[in-house]
Amino acid sequence: MDNNLNLLKELRFPFKKLFFTGLLVFIISCKNSKTQQIALATSDNNVSLDLDKLINDCESQLEIAAPKLTDLTKHPRLIETNETEWKQVPNDKLIWTSGFYPGILWYTYEATGNERWKEEAIKRTEVFEDFKNITEHHDIGFMMFPAYGLGYEIGGKKEYKDILITSANSLASRYNPKVGTIRSWSNKMHPRWQQHITIIDNMLNLELLFWSAKHGGSKSHYDIAVKHAETTMKNHFRPDYTSWHVIEYDSISGAILNRHTKQGYADNSRWSRGQAWGVYGYTLVYKETKDKKFLDFAQKLADKYLSLLPEDMVPAWDFDVQNDPKEEKDASAAAVVASALLDLSTLVDNKEDQERYYNEALKMLKSLGSEKYSAVGKADSFLLHSTGAKSLGHEIDVALIYADYYYIEALDRLKKIQEKI
Template identity: 80%
Template sequence: MRFKILFLTCLAFLVACKNSNKTEDVSTISKPEIEIDLQKQINDCENQLEIAVPKLTDLTKHPRLIETDATEWKQVGNHKLIWTSGFYPGVLWYAYDVTGNKRWKDEAIKRTEVFEDFKNITEHHDIGFMMFPAYGLGYKIGGKKEYKDILLTSAASLASRFNPNVGTIKSWSNKMHPRWQQHITIIDNMLNLELLFWAAKHGGDKKFYDIAVKHAETTMKNHFRDDYTSWHVLEYDSINGNILNRHTKQGYADDSRWSRGQAWGVYGYTMVYKETKDKKFLDFAQKITDAYLDLLPEDMVPAWDFDVQSDPNEEKDASAAAIVASALLDLSTLVEYETDQKRYYNAAVKMLKSLGSENYSGVGKADSFLLHSTGAKSLGHEIDVALIYADYYYIEALSRLKKIKTNNKL
């Protein structure tokens, strides 16, 4: 009997030790190792908007980039094939969120509602990028409940591109990208799934959820190498779903590790786990996140492709850093173990601190929040510029960090 009691006591002690690394409330970040002047970085964003917004008055256009050595946003037409249109209203919604300044809400409404007709786009997958930062944030942050039907219609348009033979949503049209003749899926498409998850929770067809999960499962199976880095483009046989080609369009080479592509994956799978609570997606999100973090330079901002990073003359991509910083803050509240929680949180803060520094901030240099992003060097454009989606994910990350700090009194 005494032996049995001793055995049970030891067993209980071992279980307690094993579980001691778990956090009871994963929304609590304790003892952060890296400090950041969050309010200054938020103030910097608002000050930049004070400069830029009075110049951006044409509602038929939206800001896309600031060219190297230029200071003002280059605007492009609000065309249904231009995937970046939703990010500027999204920036304004987050500005309202982090400052409470109603001016930004009023401006966000004005810049959002010019895109209502985009809800019927079926020519490509980017309707998620175009509609959710604008109408989705307007619904969540701005309380604009009348945007619900627009978002549900947008989700139905996106879902129409799902091919059950392949198990993914088709990304690009073959007419626009003739290199590939059949069903094309790019890693970027993971972020469009957020629109489907939202719609499924807000009165949309249940198939939206099922399509999003199936797309994530198929991409998880096929889009990543053994080292958990990502290809950019997969071409599938439209009839039998077989993989025909694995390529990279915006990276250094077909088999190279394009840094923003990896960033899309980190953000996408973190979001999918957040929406599904399926542990296989959390496990995968951590694996591809760790692969990304292991490849980073000291300042936490990658080169535009990890395979050229050893060359100091290669351009950086601040947009990739902003995307991952935002994702890591979410991931830090979702992981099971406190050690991972702290690791991801501190990595995110370090990224944001670097992005807000003199090295990457647009303050005093241009109208953007951030400089030194690279959109598509392999295609010969958007090289070492400011990009509107870099600013979007940066201010989203600041918003997420503010909520964590407020909730946990850090």
């Protein structure tokens, strides 16, 4: 009997040690489950992508362009077909693209750690503080968050907080509770429509409202953003999850008067960048709300977009003309979705979806960074072959500043994901 007791004592310690070791491993694995999921998403990836080279290419392009962009009253908007240098336009309150160049500088600073780009970003951000009071249109989100929002988040410029909250107040002033959306354009700017206009692009401006609600602004900003997303989800998409560009609502009753387009091929066509705004927008809304209905919708939009893509992962400017090889591409749509899919890959729970969205994003970035779409050695931008508004007769097969913005955002997001592995 004594011999048996001694044997049990000798065995008890290793079993006890084994038990607690296993328990510790389990706790750590639960704590780091999201990082492990991301690692799993990359472990089977067969897309060869030299991320450091792509980021270095962007920095090299900025080193060429920045010395030429010295007029602080203007910002780069596009490089015309067969030209090499940025066409600069005034920092006018009606021109929606002014925030993207400072945003590019902020992301490049974060991706490279080069203080030069932080200094450039501050200089290029602070020239349009007065835009915080814009109430004429919804694009104040596009204009202010890439500049001041990233300056706060990446650059540590806490003094930008009040500017951002004031900007959010200006955006929220365009919300119509009878419709349930933020009014996009003014009717004076777009006389085709006489009442309350909402465009799919407006989903991206919700980022400013969510940020404000989390940083001391009105809590109503969160509610407005959610209601806008819900109303848009209900009215802006067809049963197959493709999007209309413009919806005109009755300003009093909220009834839908018209579904049209401004930049797509036809009123009932599937404008590719509009589809991209939807994918990005609902991924953003889920990230901010954690409401599963928005995640489910973001995935449906993403899956539909992916199903429509050509082999090189860069769509034509409108999906309804994609079968015509003469129709121009829109690299800006690809950049927007690549960035959104990287975010989405970290938000979904299903391992298969994590892998799929991550790998599809890598395919897009590989294509955009290839000889076919890269501007390296050809022009001062990061990317070529974007189309802003072919239906209006301009910005056709050009470099666009917002294509570069979402491209460097995607590369920066990818770097952060890989650093967690």
